[in-house]
Amino acid sequence: MIRVQEADFDLGAELAKLTAGNNKIGGLAVFVGLVRDRAGDKAIGAMTLEHYPGMTEKMLARIEAEANQRWPLDASLIIHRVGRLEPGEQIVLVAAASAHRQAAFDACQFLIDWLKTKAPFWKLEETGAGAKWVDARDSDTQATERWRAPKKDMAE
Amino acid sequence: MKLLYFAWLKSKTGVAEEDVTPPPEVTTVAELLIWLRGRGPGHAEALADLDAIKVAVNQEYAQAGDPVRPSDEVALFPPVTGG
Numbered sequence: 385m386i387r388v389q390e391a392d393f394d395l396g397a398e399l400a401k402l403t404a405g406n407n408k409i410g411g412l413a414v415f416v417g418l419v420r421d422r423a424g425d426k427a428i429g430a431m432t433l434e435h436y437p438g439m440t441e442k443m444l445a446r447i448e449a450e451a452n453q454r455w456p457l458d459a460s461l462i463i464h465r466v467g468r469l470e471p472g473e474q475i476v477l478v479a480a481a482s483a484h485r486q487a488a489f490d491a492c493q494f495l496i497d498w499l500k501t502k503a504p505f506w507k508l509e510e511t512g513a514g515a516k517w518v519d520a521r522d523s524d525t526q527a528t529e530r531w532r533a534p535k536k537d538m539a540e
Numbered sequence: 541m542k543l544l545y546f547a548w549l550k551s552k553t554g555v556a557e558e559d560v561t562p563p564p565e566v567t568t569v570a571e572l573l574i575w576l577r578g579r580g581p582g583h584a585e586a587l588a589d590l591d592a593i594k595v596a597v598n599q600e601y602a603q604a605g606d607p608v609r610p611s612d613e614v615a616l617f618p619p620v621t622g623g
Contacts, residue, residue, distance in 0.1 A: 417623055433622065436546055436615055439599035464622060476623050496623055504596070504615075505622025506547035517548045520619030 385460070386444040388435060390467040392474060402459045403481055409458045411485035413492035415478045421471035423518070429510045433466045433475065436504040440464075447498045451480060454494065455487040462495060464505065494531050501528040541610050543576075545586075546617035549593065552586035553579075561610070569595050570604035572614065587616075594619055 385402075395416060403409050419431050444462050451460060459481040469475060478499065480491035507518040544557045566575050573593065577584045587593065595602045596615040608614055 434547060435622070436544070436596070436599075436617070439596055439615065442599055500623035501620065503622050504546070504617060504620050506618065507621045508547070517551075517618065518621045520621055524623075 386441060386448055386462045388437075388440055388444070388464050388466060390465060392465070393463050393477060395474070395477065398461065398463065398477065399479060402461050402479060406458050406481070408483055409481045410483045411488040412459075412479060412481040413485070413488035415476075415492055415496045416474055417476040417496070419469045419471045419473045419475055423509055423511070426509075426511045426513070428471060429512075430468055430470045431475075431510065432468045432508040432515075433464075434506045434508065435464075435466050440504050443503045444499070447495060447502060450498070451491045451495050455480070455482060455491040457482050457487065457491055460491065460495070462499065464499070464503070466505070497524070497527040497531060500524045541572075541608065542613045544613065544615040546615065548618055549586050549616045553582045562608075567607055568604065569597065569602050569606050569608055569614075572608050573616075592618060 399412060399414065403412055421428055448460050448462055451457060457480055461477065461479045463477040465475055478492055478495040480488050480495060482488040482491065501524050509516050509518055541560050541562065542557065543560055545553050545555060550556050562572060562575050566572050573587055573590055577587045594617055597606060597608060597612050599613065
């Protein structure tokens with residue numbers, strides 16, 4: 385399931401709902417992204433998340449489908465917030481549930497790595513010196529690269 | 541053709557979206573971006589470095605040589621920074 389929303393989300397409630405009634409699940413891996421109060425040496429007052437309505441949902445659904453194809457998942461969830469967020473607030477939640485922990489851990493990491501380089505979101509940081517669009521990071525691209533080959537090929 | 545601009549491409553061009561009618565010789569993503577530079581100083585500045593721009597045609601990532609057609613929705617944006 386994927387959702388793009390301005391509203392905050394209740395982590396506990398979301399995870400409870402995700403696994404409710406499915407007792408095949410033995411492990412649930414979760415990543416939650418938060419707004420940091422610093423970027424390098426600059427203090428961040430707030431951050432505004434922009435997205436491309438339509439394409440964003442399409443890409444998130446595709447990323448989730450890809451994770452489900454690569455790992456035996458019993459449940460998965462991506463929630464990404466948009467709009468103005470302040471330090472400490474939750475930005476993103478990805479979760480993957482499976483019978484065993486390895487698939488859950490790997491799928492969770494894959495979901496956030498792919499999301500960061502493929503889903504059309506952009507961050508505008510507000511600092512004392514004004515607002516600035518965040519530059520993409522090479523380390524995010526590298527994190528995505530290691531998932532390039534399907535899992536079964538990587539094992540060969 | 542419907543164009544959408546996001547993040548600093550929106551601030552530099554000064555438009556979030558616009559309808560354009562490129563001449564018939566504009567048939568690829570790269571040709572469209574170069575033609576768009578002529579729409580004004582904001583566009584020229586925003587489109588100065590084509591390597592800094594990602595393009596989606598009908599909500600699918602596209603490469604420089606991919607075709608564009610009058611009925612397409614073409615979005616221009618910087619590399620994504622969500623998550």
